[in-house]
Amino acid sequence: MAVDKNLRILIVDDYKTMLRIVRNLLKQLGFNNVEEATDGSMALQMCRTQDYGLVISDWNMEPMTGLQFLKELRADDKLKGTPFIMVTAESKTENVIAAKQAGVNNYIVKPFNAETLKKKMIAVIGEF
Amino acid sequence: MVTRKKRVNKGQGNIAIALEDTRVVVGNLSDAVRRSRKGVGQRVQEELDLLVETVNRTQEDLVRLKPEQITGLRIGSAHAELDAVIRHTEQAAGDFLLAVEELEIIAESLPKKKAAQIREVTTRMLEASTFQDISGQRLDKAKKEIKEIDSCVASLLAVLGHEVVVEEQVPDQVLSDDDLLNGPQHEGMGSSQEDIDALLASFD
Numbered sequence: 001m002a003v004d005k006n007l008r009i010l011i012v013d014d015y016k017t018m019l020r021i022v023r024n025l026l027k028q029l030g031f032n033n034v035e036e037a038t039d040g041s042m043a044l045q046m047c048r049t050q051d052y053g054l055v056i057s058d059w060n061m062e063p064m065t066g067l068q069f070l071k072e073l074r075a076d077d078k079l080k081g082t083p084f085i086m087v088t089a090e091s092k093t094e095n096v097i098a099a100k101q102a103g104v105n106n107y108i109v110k111p112f113n114a115e116t117l118k119k120k121m122i123a124v125i126g127e128f
Numbered sequence: 129m130v131t132r133k134k135r136v137n138k139g140q141g142n143i144a145i146a147l148e149d150t151r152v153v154v155g156n157l158s159d160a161v162r163r164s165r166k167g168v169g170q171r172v173q174e175e176l177d178l179l180v181e182t183v184n185r186t187q188e189d190l191v192r193l194k195p196e197q198i199t200g201l202r203i204g205s206a207h208a209e210l211d212a213v214i215r216h217t218e219q220a221a222g223d224f225l226l227a228v229e230e231l232e233i234i235a236e237s238l239p240k241k242k243a244a245q246i247r248e249v250t251t252r253m254l255e256a257s258t259f260q261d262i263s264g265q266r267l268d269k270a271k272k273e274i275k276e277i278d279s280c281v282a283s284l285l286a287v288l289g290h291e292v293v294v295e296e297q298v299p300d301q302v303l304s305d306d307d308l309l310n311g312p313q314h315e316g317m318g319s320s321q322e323d324i325d326a327l328l329a330s331f332d
Contacts, residue, residue, distance in 0.1 A: 013261075015261045017218060017222060017257065018261040020222075021225065021254050021261075024228065024232070024254050025254055028232075028250075028251060060309050060311065065309070067305045067308065089261070089265055089312035089313075090308065090309070090318075091312075091313050091319045091320075092308075092319065093319055093323075093327060094308060095308050096319065096324050097327070098308055100327075107328060108321070109318070109320070110261060110262060110312070111255070111258040112321070113255045114254070116321060
């Protein structure tokens with residue numbers, strides 16, 4: 001069954017430009033129900049008050065990084081199943097391993113293209 | 129991260145004074161050798177003269193470096209320049225994205241084929257806009273490094289006897305994943321998307 005395009009997606013990045021780019025790319029893929037947060041703590045707060053079908057988060061943010069946010073999500077019984085894609089410029093092997101160990105569903109390295117985003121989304125939430 | 133002013137006091141291992149003291153001590157020793165055993169300590173005398181000359185040259189070199197000119201104005205200005213670059217690229221990327229969004233609205237009113245062509249172009253424009261994020265992170269990294277240089281210069285000034293005030297970064301809390309924040313890697317240094325995919329697959 002194809003994914004409902006009305007899926008609520010949370011995008012997290014401290015660069016407003018990046019939020020805008022991802023939002024536009026998601027719009028092109030047909031996803032318009034998109035909300036934004038500018039760091040992990042804000043995103044965590046939003047996740048605690050609202051269900052999200054997918055989180056697409058940057059890593060390097062203050063005060064709470066994307067990795068910490070992911071760990072908090074996975075430690076929360078109600079939120080631990082939230083699909084999570086890390087989109088980051090951190091491309092060292094140890095980063096990928098740390099993210100995987102924290103429970104990331106997929107990992108996109110910046111700069112990325114629309115095709116990569118689409119492929120990773122399909123891998124995580126299914127065909128759309 | 130909180131920035132606080134830190135006064136670096138002069139006199140902490142003051143090189144200028146130490147060099148002067150060494151010069152005087154070696155000079156005195158040299159005179160004593162010359163007076164006491166003429167001819168016998170010729171080699172020692174030559175070594176001591178050489179030492180005096182080296183100490184004098186080192187002192188002159190340190191003064192010539194004029195580290196006080198590097199700190200403050202120049203480093204502060206480099207920092208401001210980088211801030212301006214970040215601000216301007218953010219502004220430019222914002223304008224660029226606004227144009228992309230306007231094009232997408234126009235595409236909605238076009239026949240399907242034309243709209244798809246426009247969308248293909250706007251997708252490429254969106255992908256290209258990610259430069260702002262990457263360059264912003266690189267510039268932030270450069271700013272941190274400049275701050276460290278500033279701090280090193282301040283320490284050098286302090287040991288040369290200047291009193292300086294430097295800004296230092298005080299972490300609010302120790303982040304467990306701090307050491308993983310390396311920022312964008314240079315070409316060939318980090319993992320490619322393919323490497324990452326393979327690594328992730330190896331966990332399954």
